[in-house]
Amino acid sequence: MSPATPQTVQNSSTQTPPSKKTTEDLPQGIPTIRVVAMPADTNPEGDIFGGWIVSQMDIAAGTAAASRAYGRCATVAIKNLSFIKPVRVGDEISVYTHIIRTGRTSITIHVQTWKRARDTHALSKVTEGEFVFVALTDEYRPRPLPPLCSEECLHDSCNTTI
Numbered sequence: 001m002s003p004a005t006p007q008t009v010q011n012s013s014t015q016t017p018p019s020k021k022t023t024e025d026l027p028q029g030i031p032t033i034r035v036v037a038m039p040a041d042t043n044p045e046g047d048i049f050g051g052w053i054v055s056q057m058d059i060a061a062g063t064a065a066a067s068r069a070y071g072r073c074a075t076v077a078i079k080n081l082s083f084i085k086p087v088r089v090g091d092e093i094s095v096y097t098h099i100i101r102t103g104r105t106s107i108t109i110h111v112q113t114w115k116r117a118r119d120t121h122a123l124s125k126v127t128e129g130e131f132v133f134v135a136l137t138d139e140y141r142p143r144p145l146p147p148l149c150s151e152e153c154l155h156d157s158c159n160t161t162i
């Protein structure tokens with residue numbers, strides 16, 4: 001019987017460490033909406049309209065704003081909007097929101113959009129920007145933001161650290 005071949009044991013300190021994800025590699029904020037880009041969302045060349053993506057960002061930010069303001073809000077400004085990568089038909093779009101500032105009547109929300117192609121689990125950031133909303137009365141005048149709920153409230157907007 002031939003002697004057993006010694007096994008090569010790789011020292012753990014020489015193994016390639018698992019890749020560390022930084023905050024830049026991961027979505028930041030609360031997942032607010034998810035939608036698939038469809039052929040109806042394209043321009044005549046067949047590429048997804050930037051305006052369609054901005055619309056999804058506005059819908060997501062508006063959801064976060066209305067939740068924080070307990071009611072009617074309007075977009076008053078969009079700042080620092082960047083289009084980082086293109087979106088293709090069939091890509092799954094996820095929009096993340098994070099309230100970064102509140103004033104007397106305004107709410108500033110950082111918005112990121114990430115895409116995932118249908119045949120992969122890889123995510124990449126496609127847009128980001130800041131959306132400013134103003135809480136409005138029924139007469140469409142600026143309305144002071146109400147205080148947050150009690151600390152028992154589990155809703156996203158009451159648990160966001162600004």
Ligand SMILES: CC(C)(COP(=O)(O)OP(=O)(O)OC[C@H]1O[C@@H](n2cnc3c(N)ncnc32)[C@H](O)[C@@H]1OP(=O)(O)O)[C@@H](O)C(=O)NCCC(=O)NCCS
Binds near residue numbers: 076104107132134142
């Ligand atoms: C929202 C609206 C009622 C605000 O009216 P206004 O006269 O500008 O009100 P104010 O000057 O009192 O400002 C209200 C708040 O908005 C903020 N604000 C106004 N314009 C802003 C701008 N361009 N960027 C950032 N914040 C702005 C103010 O700083 C203030 O915040 P604060 O109360 O937290 O300090 C008015 O601008 C409006 O009706 N705009 C159209 C909104 C709309 O239809 N949006 C949909 C897209 S078409």
